[in-house]
Amino acid sequence: MKLATAVQMRELDRLATEEDGIPSIDLMEQAADGIVQTALELLPRRPGKCRAAVLCGAGNNGGDGISAARKLFLKGVHVRAFLVGSYEKLTQDALEETRRLSECGLELEHFEPENEEQRAWCGKSHVLIDAIFGVGLSREISPESDFAAAIHLINHCQGTVISADISSGVEADTGRILGCAVKADRTVTFTLAKPGHAVGDGALYAGDVTVWTIGIPEKRVKALTSRVQTVHETYAREALPRRKEDGHKGTFGKVLVIGGAVGYSGAPYLAASGAVHSGCGLVFLGVPESLWAVEAMKCISAMPFPLAEKEGGLSCKALPDLREKLAECDVLALGPGLGHGESAVRLVHTLLDETSKPIVLDADGINALEGHIDSLDGRRGRVTILTPHDGEFLRIGGELSHGDRVRAAREFAIRHGCILVLKGHRTLTATPEGNVLVNTTGNSGLAKGGSGDVLTGLIASLLAQGTTAVQAAALGVWLHGRAGDLAASRLTAYAMTPKDVISALPEALIEIGGACGAQMGMRTNDNPVSAADSLRQNRRR
Ligand SMILES: NC(=O)C1=CN([C@@H]2O[C@H](COP(=O)(O)OP(=O)(O)OC[C@H]3O[C@@H](n4cnc5c(N)ncnc54)[C@H](O)[C@@H]3O)[C@@H](O)[C@H]2O)[C@H](O)CC1
């Protein structure tokens, strides 16, 4: 689903009003309809028995709130609307909404932070509507301001909180909190969702998001080109590589996983397992020779082989064997459990430099780039997918201090010509062209050692099966998160392990159309439905 920035929203608004002749007040009225519908759904009793408080800013977000207050009042809800800020700053449309409100016999009251009677009304309201700031929030909210007081009041009330467009205090383009922000239960956003709903703290403050159409012509919305999109099931379904019914193990690609060091025998195994359980034809696993027996015991489907070793990690002497194996493979997954031995680091640089094969670089493979980012730059034009968490990202020159993860990921991917998978809550996949895909699956149960290794194997496997590099990364992240959600639903986020994520992959794959296979269809007169028919029906579902 594409996401729109504040500038893009303003431009859409302008085109709709100036070019298509739709009065902006009509857009506001329709925006209010979305808030009202959600509020009515959430009321615990019939409207006449319920109270609502609407806190409005002076901008058009406030105008949406004022209109919603009138509509709720007309439905019989006991509603009061408060203006946070000054009447002189009301925009033209917000002013018109204030006039319509007073025509119904309801006044827009001035919000006074110390007014106990107003606070009590908010405190006993079943629904609180937050219409203080929308996409127009442009600076930090001063902690001493009435805005901050209103936001804290909303956050301390018992009633259900609905934010109009976006939680007040959240920056629409980044998800950063500018001082303080409303913690919403629901957000009704207009026309398109914004990055601030999906990334950063904004994702934690939005609650459930509903995208509400407000009458901006569809052609305008379609024409908007967005550089940020969310990844949902439909994306995953389309990206999942189709399996040739008559394919053989060579058809589905070969992955070579290189990693492991003494003390890190689980990581390469988990990466290889991630690859084995997501469809690629063959998985080889090159590890230091002292680890080989351990891996051989653990792996049934992946094929471990020993490589020359130095001080418990891989030695540069492993290179000839490695080259030979890599020549047979389609994708290299490099780094899980590799350690930071000097020899292993040199090996990473050599491989980055000399192979034209796609590389998924993770963990110590990424750490090896610290101070040597030129090795990555040298691969421009070849496929390199990096999967750092924040610590690794910072180590290789990523910039997170501004709090804008989308920008951080995008700038890095563009600068170094790679695909960057920035792991964390709502993992981002950034492309060298500057597009960013925001993942929507996953939970805190994935924040455990070994989880990233599974992801590395998954991405490598999908790439080996012929997806594009971007699809491999975004689909891999989605599948990993979805399998994690399924594992958590059964085992809890506390108890689940990376192995459980692997065990849940079949279900995640089935959800996106992975249940393929065909039995030869042969009917008999007492069984008119062939096995192949019922399978086909299942697949269509
Ligand atoms: N785009 C559309 O299609 C429609 C949008 N609607 C709603 O309008 C808002 C955007 O309205 P806008 O007037 O541009 O901005 P805001 O209401 O969000 O706020 C602007 C207001 O706030 C002041 N301000 C900004 N930051 C601060 C701060 N930190 N402290 C104090 N004051 C601040 C700023 O100076 C302005 O006065 C959009 O989100 C939708 O909800 C339409 O109603 C429907 C069409």
Ligand SMILES: [K+]
């Ligand atoms: K708001």
